[in-house]
Amino acid sequence: VMTVVGLLMGGKVSTNEIKGVLVLLYLGFISAIAYSLWGVLLKYNDVSRVTVCGSMTPIFGFTLSYILLGEDNGKILYKLVGLLCVVGGMIIVNLKFNKNKKEKSL
Numbered sequence: 162v163m164t165v166v167g168l169l170m171g172g173k174v175s176t177n178e179i180k181g182v183l184v185l186l187y188l189g190f191i192s193a194i195a196y197s198l199w200g201v202l203l204k205y206n207d208v209s210r211v212t213v214c215g216s217m218t219p220i221f222g223f224t225l226s227y228i229l230l231g232e233d234n235g236k237i238l239y240k241l242v243g244l245l246c247v248v249g250g251m252i253i254v255n256l257k258f259n260k261n262k263k264e265k266s267l
Contacts, residue, residue, distance in 0.1 A: 213254070219247050 164174065176182055202211045223244050226232045
């Protein structure tokens with residue numbers, strides 16, 4: 162759908178190398194696997210627990226870009242503070258969820 166909208170708005174999809182086509186196929190394959198795993202996780206787990214896994218995206222993005230791509234603009238402290246904020250938010254949400262779950266079971 163996004164490709165169609167992009168083409169209708171004047172964009173184009175072209176590559177002069179096979180490498181570009183392989184990257185597009187790779188990204189499509191990874192997306193298909195991710196959505197399949199998401200569906201399986203939702204089938205066997207509560208939505209609230211699976212959503213926390215989706216919140217891990219910034220953590221993995223930060224870690225993998227730093228390790229694999231060597232992305233360090235000299236401001237690693239700001240990135241770590243942001244990462245800690247994300248992790249702290251996930252912990253707060255889970256603590257609140259567990260507290261409500263205990264109250265309902267009583």
